[in-house]
Amino acid sequence: MDELAAHYDVVCIGGAMMGSSAAYFLSENPDFDGSVLVVEPDWTYERAQTTRAQNSIREQFTNELNIELSRFGIDFLADFHANVQVNGEAPELNFRGTGYMFIADTEDQYAQLERESDDQLAMGAEVEMLRPHQVAERFPYMDAEQLVGARVGGMREGSFDGWAFFQGLRQRAIHNGVTYVKDRVVGIDVKGSRVTGVRLESGRTVGCDFALNTAGCRAKTIAAMVGIDLPVEPRARTSFVFDCRTPIEHNVPLTVTPVGVHFRREQTHFMCGTVPRIDIAVDYDDLDVRRNEFEEQIWPTVAKYVPQFDQVGVVTSWGGQYDYNTLDHNLIIGAGSQVENFLFANGFSGHGLQQGPAVGRGLSELITYGEFRTIDLSSLDYGRIERNEPIIELAVI
Ligand SMILES: Cc1cc2nc3c(=O)[nH]c(=O)nc-3n(C[C@H](O)[C@H](O)[C@H](O)COP(=O)(O)OP(=O)(O)OC[C@H]3O[C@@H](n4cnc5c(N)ncnc54)[C@H](O)[C@@H]3O)c2cc1C
The missing domain is CATH 3.30.9.10 (D-Amino Acid Oxidase, subunit A, domain 2)
Structure with a gap:
């Protein structure tokens, strides 16, 4: 069994697009000097959305934030090789x-x-x-x-190899020192209003300062572990x-x-x-x-x-x-619930691959600086769910 530290600054629960993008941007951020653990039970990613997507990116959204999110995705793809290369090698994106x-x-x-x-x-x-x-x-x-x-x-706007996209982020994150462990989160410990650690299927417990819900379609089951009802x-x-x-x-x-x-x-x-x-x-x-x-x-x-x-x-x-x-077909990112260090990256409703880079960068900013610094994504936090305030996007495919 892989050796794990007793504590990581950040634990990503799910290691496909969102978990790997968050890990990538944290590990690329010169102002973040913490440790990152990505917990992922299936290293084939056979059942992940990331592997089953149709791999396209567009500017034609109706909500300004969604346009900005994808715009950053487009820029990131344009510089993909330089962004994710390890020893001069990067997967072929074929955009x-x-x-x-x-x-x-x-x-x-x-x-x-x-x-x-x-x-x-x-x-x-x-x-x-x-x-x-x-x-x-x-x-x-x-x-x-x-x-x-x-x-x-x-x-x-166009299409690309989604597997290469995600693997590039993952490989570079590992190269930067992020730990990926083949395991499953089965419980989350909460003290007061804070997560203190995650419990793994293997029987281990790992302490953390931040837990990121990057579990895709199973995000609701992860949120339920800290007593939050997530409408995903x-x-x-x-x-x-x-x-x-x-x-x-x-x-x-x-x-x-x-x-x-x-x-x-x-x-x-x-x-x-x-x-x-x-x-x-x-x-x-x-x-x-x-x-x-x-x-x-x-x-x-x-x-x-x-x-x-x-x-x-x-x-x-x-x-x-x-x-x-089910509230508004839009992503839920960041904090905003009663558990202050439990962060969301959920509910992408079919456009998460293209939004992955901006989401990962946003989470890295929130964790490192306590605020979003590039695109202000605060209106997309969990608070809007509790207030029942949908953020409308009409161009959902
Ligand atoms: C048919 C289809 C077409 C799509 N087309 C596009 C497109 O053209 N453009 C676009 O931008 N997006 C598209 N998407 C959406 C995109 O694929 C997703 O938004 C994105 O991949 C979500 O990534 P994720 O990491 O959040 O989720 P996932 O890829 O589902 O990954 C979640 C991971 O969490 C892990 N996990 C689950 N439970 C646990 C646990 N308890 N402990 C630890 N890990 C756990 C899983 O094993 C999984 O690997 C499409 C999706 C589908 C299904």
């Missing part, structure tokens, strides 16, 4: 800039996308409203008669990859339809998904593929906008889960 395209089927939807684009443009995002003839010019494979318009983003639940999301008999030579942005079906190019194939018709909490272990979603929801929709998608075949599919924040 592909394609943009996102949000489709409007009605004038009301078009007007809504246009209103949102005003805020996005004001924040420096590259977005453009297109009418059908412009969609047809730029994306000739689309049947532009099916829509009244669309909003498209620039090439800073696992929601099933199936991913499908299909091939198209007739190749499409043009750029295919990550295209989001008004009914929630989305698709993008994945190498020589296409990746897609949708929101289940009945979108409710599922069991933590439920990673079943919902095959009917492709036949009943996805295929009819993609074939409507892209006639070539009339003839497609599913190549592969896999089940996944969103850590869905």
